Amino acid sequence: MASVSLDRATTLLGHYIDQNIPAHLWGHPGIGKSEVVQQIATERKAKLIDIRLSMFDPVDLRGLPTTQNGETEWLRPAIWPKDNESTILFFDELDRAAPAVQNAALQIILDRKIGEHALPDQVRIVAAGNGTTDRVGTNRTSNAGNNRFAHIEVEPDVDAWKKWAYQTNLHPLVIAFVSFRPQLLHYSMDDKLAKDRNAKSMPTPRSWSEVAKFADAPDDIQHDLVSGLIGEGPAAEFDGFARTFRNLPSLDGVIADPNGAKVPDDPGSRFAISVGLSVMADASNFNNVVTYARRLPDDFSAMLVTDATRRDNGLYHTQSFSQFARDHQEVFQ
Incomplete structure (x- = not known):
């Protein structure tokens, strides 16, 4: 099966749910499979029953035996699941x-x-797993079991992750760094990290x-906190980028005098100033943000405007965006 981004996986999963077809999401640990299911449940106002099967016994699914008559x-x-x-x-x-x-x-x-025990008609079924390539204590699933699902292979995708990051108001420093070093979004995208079998923390x-x-966090503790989450090498790169981010010109000053x-x-x-401005952009200042964007090299100006409109869809309808899009048709066609 072909690998797809989280955005595409969410779309596919929605269609399978509409047709009451059980679907199985596959992908590396930490890639966002559980978040996709949570998003689908939230959008559909459905209750999510999250069962971590690695922690269950068969009796937990069937129920305890008792005697009656x-x-x-x-x-x-x-x-x-409850009825109705x-x-x-x-x-x-x-x-x-x-x-x-x-x-x-x-x-x-x-x-x-x-x-x-029978499932009520309004229940839909989704499963997720990592696959045997991740060496995380997986057990092979049978062919008969696999044939009961539609399968969706999820892969890391920087653009899809950035869209999610803007929507959830993730700190712009992190968005800027991942934009600068997209290979570090996920360890599977970096050959050196993917081959390090001894790594306990990874991006x-x-x-x-x-x-x-x-x-x-304060400089004297930030590195240790971050390295505990993503590993020493990526944390060292993040440190250097964080210093660059903190030394940016005043973003308010940039907007005031683009x-x-x-x-x-x-x-x-x-990268840092493009992401910083995309986070601050709104209908009241977008004309100035675009004015400054035009002074950046084309790839950065396109990223700034794209990210700003990705975060705030209302900016698509401004005159500033329309003119910028006409001038950069190769990006916005």
Whole structure:
């Protein structure tokens, strides 16, 4: 199967859910599979039942046995979806579950029931796993089990991640750094990191969201905090970029005087100021932001305007954007 970005995976998953087809997301740890399912549930106002199968026993899915009138019955588990409630039943870490647990989950997926317990009609099923290439204690899933799903392979995608980062107001320092060093969005995109089997901390979309919590930490502790999340090498690069980011010209000053403000010479500073301005852009100052963008090299000016409109869709409808898009048709066609 072909690999797709998180944006594309979200679209595909939505179509499978509409047709009541169980879907399985595959991808590296920390890439954002769980977040995709959460996003779908939130958009559809559906309850999300998140079951980490690696922590379950088969009886947890079927329920405990009891006796009634001399016969064995199975109590309904508390996690079982309720009637008349739109629900996404999410079997996470399916390929890390013991074979007996996989078999119990696959019975639910195929038959929409286990024992006496049947899923309500409004329940939709999604699963996720890492695959055997990640060496994270996975168990091979059977061909029969795989045939019960539509499969979606998710790969790291910087543009999709940046769109998510802007929408969630992630710290601009982190967005700027990943724009500057896109290979460090995820360890699988960097050959050296991917081959380091001893690494305990590594960059992933998930870990970058944690790094953002320390973007304003004091210099004397920031490096240790960040290296604990993404590893020593990426953290050292992040340190240097953070110093560049903090030494940028005043963004308020740039917006106030877009024709006179200094334009940085080095690529790191250009990435930093482009992201910084894209975060600050709004309808009231966008004309000045675009004026300054035009003074940057074309690739940076296009990134600045693209990121600003990605964060605030209303900017697409401004005269400033329309004119910029006409002047850069190769980017916005």
